[in-house]
Every structure is written in structure tokens, then in C-alpha cells.
Amino acid sequence: MRGAKHLAEETHDLAIIGAGCAGLSLAARLADISPHLKIVLIDPRQTFEDDRTWCFWSAGNTPVEHLIDKRWQSWRFSNVEGRAITHHAELSQYACVRAERFYKSTLHRIENAGFQLRLGETVRELALDADRVRLLIGEDRVLARNVVDTRTPPHITAKLFQVFSGVEVETEIDRFELGQAGLMEDMGCDEYGFHFTYTLPFSSRRALIEFTRFSPIAMSATSLDSQLQALLAQRGLNRARILRREYGVLPMGQVIEPPSKDPRWVRAGAGAGALRSATGYGFLRIQNWAEACAASMARGGPPLAQQPEPPLRAWLDAVFLSALTKQPTSAADYFLRMARALTPDAFARFMSDAARSRDLAHLMTALPPMPFLSAAARVGLKGFA
């Protein structure tokens, strides 16, 4: 780092690397409860686009209730042969936060607190000195007492990738059933693996429709184009007005870099393992981490890292992923069995890391024993302490 221009000599209480979901969630929470802290966020992005919808199950007590745009009490599973199961929950709802609203709210709170947001800048190097952490950004350097690092690695190794490409469409006549989200519809398997459709109806004339695959490779949006077009045609939506596009690649069973041993430099977000291996969901975990991390810092404590998966859940997810990878033709059957075995609220608990022992027992007895015993034997006791 020799030769770096020393433009900003002040020492920040915290530097947050990455102003995505995790970085902004933490900064906005600190802006609410500790606005006196000196905080800088650094991100190479120049703008914040309405590029995604974050969904999760809520029983009305999540840290982001004020940001929820739409809730569904009911969600549906079906396979290509026409078998279908619909969940109508009593306590939980499938909830959606739109990126546009999330970015607007978090950026507003961060600006009000006077935190520094350095966009269009990339952290190139990080060095831990005896008393401070130094970040090299271009020719400039930033000094901080602590660093929360939310960078996602450029190359991710994972067992499977959940890749999806979709469009939010608007129609001229009423087309969508409002009260129900299509969680995993038309599940099937082709030569590229397991696939399904995801539908979020925002109004009777506006919905997000996504074609999703579980694939051993991180496929591009273009490679999903023909399936997305076929899906829109099948639903009679190929002439609907396209409002925006959404594409994502979520690692399932991601290999996580070992955490730093220095408590001043902690990792969080998707790059630190926030996404659940078996599902790709991570938004609520990131919100819960941001709450806990901000509370620790507000008490004068250290920043907290994203917590690793508890060993039992990590092992169960690894077994499930192994069974899915080995036999993608059976994946639709496994998901339908899960949906039938659990009550809607138990399913929501399972998806929100709050499954009870009874929920897990129901799940295990519902799944076919042979493929899962073989998967358990393949996974062994790795990672199961």
C-alpha cells in the first residue's frame, strides 16, 4: 500500500465494503440507532436499479415489515403432470420487498445520518495495522477501526446454482389470481436438469413470472431466454407489456472462504454464506444479522460476522442437495412430498430457519428412504459436529 495518496486521514468507526443488501441494511440500521458513528460505505456500482424482489416468510415480526410491498397468505406447488398442492397459512405470509423501495429507504436513512457513501469505487486491498484497518481504494486510502466486508467473490464454487430469468409484466385485462403466489409451479426435469416457474401476482394485471433452474453451472440470462419466451407464450403473456427484467444466480451448497481471524474484519452477506444451501433464500437472514450487528456496535461492542449454518441444518441441507443432484428427475416429487407433509405454517417455519423437531420429523418420514439414505451415506458426517 506504499504510495497511496493519503486524502482521507480521519479514522472511521466502521468501513462497510459493498453497498448491496447486507451493507445497506447494516448502515441503515446503524443510522437509526447510532447516527453519531463515523461510517463509510464503498461500492463500485454507480446506481441502484429496481433489479430484484426479495421474498421471505413473515409472521409480522421481521425487521423489514415497513418495507413490505405485497403479502400472500397462500402459495402453490405443482408439477408438469398437473399434481398440485396449495398452502393457505394462518400465521405466516409470503412477503415481498421490492429493491426500489428498499434502496430508497436505506439510502435516505444513511444520508440523514451523514454517513459517507463512496460509489463508483472498488476496494482493492485491505491491511490490518496494529491500531487501524487500511483500505486501498484506487489511489486513495481509507482508515477504519473496524471493517464489515460484504463483497461477493467473483468466482463462486457451489454444488448447484439456482438460476432464474423473468419479467414483470402488465396486461390490459385481469389475468392474475391475486391472493396466491406460485412458489414452484410446473416442476419438471429436462436434459439440463430440474426446473420450475415462479409467479408473484402484484395485482390482477401485473405479475413477475420467472423461469428457474437448478443447474450445476451458473447459466447466463441469455441461455434461459428461449424457456422464458416459451413460458410467456404458454401463459398467453407474450404480448404483455414488460415493465422490468430480473435475473439471478444463487449458489446452493457454496464453498465459503474461511473467515478472518481478526475481529476487526468480519464478513457478511451472500459472500459469507448467508444464503441457505437448500433454498437460496437469504434476505431475512441478512436482515437479522444487520439488526444484531448494529445492536452490538451501538453498545460499543465489535461488529458481528454472518453466523455459520448450525451443524445439523448444514448436514440436512447437504443431504437434500446431494439427493437433488443425484436424481433431478425426482426433485419435483421430493418438493411435492415436502409440501404435503408440512402444514403451511410449518413449511413457513422450515423456510425461515425456525423448524421445530416435529416439523423435521414429518419431513423426514415423508421423503422416500432409499435416495436419502444413499445421500446421507455420500455426505457422511462431514461438517456435522
Ligand SMILES: Cc1cc2nc3c(=O)[nH]c(=O)nc-3n(C[C@H](O)[C@H](O)[C@H](O)COP(=O)(O)OP(=O)(O)OC[C@H]3O[C@@H](n4cnc5c(N)ncnc54)[C@H](O)[C@@H]3O)c2cc1C
Ligand atoms: C435477482 C435476485 C433475486 C433474489 N431474490 C431473493 C429472494 O426473493 N429472497 C431471498 O431470501 N434472497 C433472494 N436473493 C438472494 C440474496 O438475498 C441477494 O443476493 C442479496 O442481494 C445478497 O445481499 P449481499 O449484500 O450479500 O450481496 P449484494 O446485494 O450483491 O451486494 C454486494 C455488493 O458488494 C459490492 N462489491 C463487490 N466487489 C466489491 C469491491 N471490491 N469493493 C466494494 N464493493 C464491492 C457489489 O457491487 C455489491 O453491491 C436474490 C438475489 C438475486 C440476485
